[in-house]
Amino acid sequence: MENVVWLSTNGKKAIEEELIRGHDMANQLLEVLTFDDKSNISIREVKGSNSQSLSTLIAGDLVRKILKSLTNTLLLLNNNKEFNDVPVSGRDVSISNSYHKMEVDLDGAYKKLKILNTKQQKGSNKRKSISATWEKTTPILIDDGHTWRKYGQKRITKAKYYRSYYRCTHMNDQHCEAMKHVQRTQENPPLYTTTYYGYHTCKSNLEPILSSDDSSVLLSFDNNVLIKQEYQLPPPLPLPLPPLVASIKEDPLKEIHPNQLFLSENILSCNFEVYFDNVKHTTMLLSPESFEFENVYDQFGF
């Protein structure tokens, strides 16, 4: 059967753990959202400067964790192709975040990945030989839960926009080799192709942000360097929705922080379509229960 995914024991275990983690986070998010702010606890009371509700912040952090979990899962899936005891068969993994109900051509994405992997095998450029690569194409740039530092920008031939080069912020202190390239490929509606290289071996500083017993960390949320660096709130958006990006010179590249997904004007952008092999899993981030984790488990033969 073409679409059966065979994974090594270790890879399967890691993927299973990531999916379970994401599932747990989704459940927690559901609880937070249905809590409906009835506690009347707000950051304003604690910090005195931000009126954002506590439940919204918690929900935002859960979305971040879910996204991170899914990102890790996808990297694991893709990397499993290289395990000797055997690769993931069928299609590579592609995520599409649908903003305008747009779908990414899976076949096209698959071909791109094949080309990309072939190039790396040949060692045709200076890029470090990082085994795990995968691409996602999104109409907006969404935080994947990791911190990135931009180290270059390049005008690409035949491309209308610059390509931006990022590597993990923890490259030096934790020797994390994860990198990504972001290329805007389309003007209207906007479309960004993000190519990830390698795993994150770092431990994100954001991990403990909302640990239940450490509210002091929670209160520092909006001062977080990550937010300052990559996620600036766009001005209020009129409807119909314009692209959720802010301009940086010629090449607009601003990611949307998960917290922003909870702004009413951004909610429509939370419609995720996740592809595992040929199966499309669609979910609204605000409806975590709708994410078909069970189907994913079935698909992987867990």
Place this chain on the structure above:
DNA sequence: TAGATTTGACCCTC
């Protein structure tokens, strides 16, 4: 002042 971003130069491969 430290860390992030920008940008031109350099390197490598085809």
Place this chain on the structure above:
DNA sequence: GAGGGTCAAATCTA
């Protein structure tokens, strides 16, 4: 030589 990736000095920002 062209094209893409990376480096590193200059600049920016909080």
